[in-house]
Amino acid sequence: MKKILLIGHFLMQFITLSFSQIAQPVGSLIYTDTLDFRPLCNWIKINNPESNTWEIGQPNKGVFNSTHSGKLGIITDSTSMYKNNLNDYFSITIPYSDNQFGEGTLSFYHKYQTDTLIDGGIIEVSYNNGIDWKNIRDDKNHVMTNFIGLYNDTIKGGKYGFSGNSKGWQYAEFHWVWIMRTKGSTPENYDKSILRFRFISDNVNTNKEGWLIDDIVFRGYDISGKVSEFKDNQIKVFPNPTTGKIFFNYPDKYNLNIKIDIIDINGRIILSKSPINNQIDITNNKPGTYMYKIYFLNKIVSIGKLVKI
Structure with a gap:
């Protein structure tokens, strides 16, 4: 394991x-x-x-x-x-x-x-x-x-x-x-x-x-509430809502080996790729609410909600 x-x-x-x-x-x-x-x-x-x-x-x-x-x-x-x-x-x-x-x-x-x-x-x-x-x-x-x-x-x-x-x-x-x-x-x-x-x-x-x-x-x-060095504000996703292009701002140590999944409300992966210049584009996808998952070295480091308008 x-x-x-x-x-x-x-x-x-x-x-x-x-x-x-x-x-x-x-x-x-x-x-x-x-x-x-x-x-x-x-x-x-x-x-x-x-x-x-x-x-x-x-x-x-x-x-x-x-x-x-x-x-x-x-x-x-x-x-x-x-x-x-x-x-x-x-x-x-x-x-x-x-x-x-x-x-x-x-x-x-x-x-x-x-x-x-x-x-x-x-x-x-x-x-x-x-x-x-x-x-x-x-x-x-x-x-x-x-x-x-x-x-x-x-x-x-x-x-x-x-x-x-x-x-x-x-x-x-x-x-x-x-x-x-x-x-x-x-x-x-x-x-x-x-x-x-x-x-x-x-x-x-x-x-x-x-x-x-x-x-x-x-x-x-x-649940003991241990202090952690990783803060949730180290990864920022913007603009959110978006009309298409989404920028992912994360610490320099994550620049390599990043992959991002975009998942629709039915759990289907509609996009899975490494960002180019810290961005991905969902312009051609339907408006609605999605989930993003950010992977570093195949391990999830952030999950959140994303709205396409």
């Missing part, structure tokens, strides 16, 4: 699908972990790998023909269309007891292609070591409602899930409220919290490609 203990404070902002509200985790970002696929991060487990449709591999299909970054992703079969009557999952166990985070976020990039409103993928969480599960969207006690790119559709059985065609890479993220509501205050055991990504299909095969997930990142926050 690529573990990065951060002395600096990267102030992260998290927003709803409609961008009507920005939520900020409590405390400083102290830990970031990219969940690697080779060697496989020990947080990730594919149950019954011999028969499970989920696998770690290099996509080799018509739509799923590459990963978001690197060579490997986690995918519902790397070469074939998904099968009938699937109910397979992989899980992520976050070792809360080893890292005393106050709050956390989990993010990932993904593509999906399924029968609309029938087949699809759902994210579920268990707080009692896998005995009981609930849809992450229905977890009102521990997960903030300030999702980015989480599903509004339903699949068979009326479950909320990703269904249909993502039409390219989408970004998803949710914000976990940990100590503040759960540790020591509920009967649920947060030390045994598990996420699972479950893919479901019916008994009709229509030759769709399934679900491909990449760049899964967990971030942990310290």
